[in-house]
Amino acid sequence: MSFERDNLRKMTGYASGEQPEDPKTIKLNTNENPYPASTRVRDVLDQFDVESLRRYPPATSIGFRQAAAELHGVNPENIIATRGGDELLRLVITTFVDPGERIGMSYPTYSLYPVLAQIQDCPTFEVPLNDDWSVPENFAAEMNNAGVKLTFLVNPHAPSGHLVPAEQITQLAQQLDSILLLDEAYIDFTGEKATSPALAVASNNVIILRTLSKGYSLAGLRFGYGIGPESLIEPMMTKTRDSYNLDGISQQVAEAALRDQEHARKSWKKVISERTRVQSALAEMGFIVPDSHTNFLLATVPLGKRPAEEERVEEMDNAETLYKKLKERHILVRYFNAPRMQDKLRISIGTPEENDRLLNAIREIYGSR
Numbered sequence: 001m002s003f004e005r006d007n008l009r010k011m012t013g014y015a016s017g018e019q020p021e022d023p024k025t026i027k028l029n030t031n032e033n034p035y036p037a038s039t040r041v042r043d044v045l046d047q048f049d050v051e052s053l054r055r056y057p058p059a060t061s062i063g064f065r066q067a068a069a070e071l072h073g074v075n076p077e078n079i080i081a082t083r084g085g086d087e088l089l090r091l092v093i094t095t096f097v098d099p100g101e102r103i104g105m106s107y108p109t110y111s112l113y114p115v116l117a118q119i120q121d122c123p124t125f126e127v128p129l130n131d132d133w134s135v136p137e138n139f140a141a142e143m144n145n146a147g148v149k150l151t152f153l154v155n156p157h158a159p160s161g162h163l164v165p166a167e168q169i170t171q172l173a174q175q176l177d178s179i180l181l182l183d184e185a186y187i188d189f190t191g192e193k194a195t196s197p198a199l200a201v202a203s204n205n206v207i208i209l210r211t212l213s214k215g216y217s218l219a220g221l222r223f224g225y226g227i228g229p230e231s232l233i234e235p236m237m238t239k240t241r242d243s244y245n246l247d248g249i250s251q252q253v254a255e256a257a258l259r260d261q262e263h264a265r266k267s268w269k270k271v272i273s274e275r276t277r278v279q280s281a282l283a284e285m286g287f288i289v290p291d292s293h294t295n296f297l298l299a300t301v302p303l304g305k306r307p308a309e310e311e312r313v314e315e316m317d318n319a320e321t322l323y324k325k326l327k328e329r330h331i332l333v334r335y336f337n338a339p340r341m342q343d344k345l346r347i348s349i350g351t352p353e354e355n356d357r358l359l360n361a362i363r364e365i366y367g368s369r
């Protein structure tokens with residue numbers, strides 16, 4: 001006899017990206033920032049008062065929320081701090097969606113969304129993106145007709161890097177009958193000023209997700225936050241969130257990193273410039289690489305080309321074969337064995353040296369192109 005809930009017994013959990021044991025591995029598979037966090041993070045850790053750990057931390061992460069509120073020109077009541085953006089996703093579901101109610105999303109999308117929906121025993125409703133990864137005109141109408149209670153939209157999009165124009169986001173928010181969770185995990189790499197915090201706060205149905213994992217080089221810290229109208233933030237703050245969801249160390253580290261915008265912006269600029277370089281180099285080798293507004297590229301492996309040492313490889317195995325051959329050379333990228341993704345690799349942008357190693361390895365595999 002199993003005590004596990006029925007829906008959980010039927011599901012498989014989220015598959016995290018591989019974490020290599022060999023520290024020399026070039027890790028371009030989980031969209032981490034290749035540059036170090038602000039030196040202020042080191043200062044906080046050096047000066048941290050260990051004695052303070054005897055007491056519970058600030059319950060609502062008020063210091064961090066004030067910093068985030070100042071940054072976005074909103075009030076601390078419009079901000080909730082969470083254990084990574086992932087905790088916010090879980091909170092939004094458990095606060096606003098009853099088991100059995102529908103959760104909407106695009107296809108493809110961040111693969112954690114359907115897993116979290118399954119945990120809550122909620123069916124998912126997917127609307128396929130257009131061929132160029134743009135959001136179809138009828139997206140909101142489809143969601144409304146299906147009666148979804150919560151719609152997830154990741155912008156810029158993962159795994160393609162496509163950016164939905166701000167006007168379309170505004171329109172979607174107005175058209176949707178549901179809550180719109182706008183996942184802006186990669187917004188820092190768009191190179192444009194995001195206007196969406198103001199949109200969310202002025203709405204009654206938009207919550208924005210932000211994370212320190214990518215733009216602030218702190219994936220290991222596990223810190224993210226939500227921005228939205230008080231009517232949506234308040235129930236998560238006071239009811240569904242764990243009473244002390246963020247420890248005292250990470251609250252101080254996260255606040256210091258967020259306040260050092262100058263440092264973060266420098267890393268975004270470097271990532272953007274390398275992204276352009278890697279995109280061109282891959283395109284020269286015959287890959288199809290759409291413009292990306294994130295810290296990764298989604299590259300379609302050229303059809304008809306075969307890794308030099310392979311005798312016969314089926315077309316659809318191309319991307320997987322390249323992924324494996326890179327892995328043999330201690331370079332990790334992401335391959336998704338899923339519809340519309342089997343001929344593609346998602347490649348995080350690394351340092352110039354890491355990117356050169358990747359590009360040289362691909363040239364070598366394809367026989368010196």
Ligand SMILES: Cc1ncc(COP(=O)(O)O)c(C=O)c1O
Nearest residue numbers: 084085086110158185211213224
């Ligand atoms: C689209 C998207 N949303 C949210 C997250 C959550 O990030 P974290 O929990 O590290 O803040 C990620 C992480 O990879 C992501 O890719």
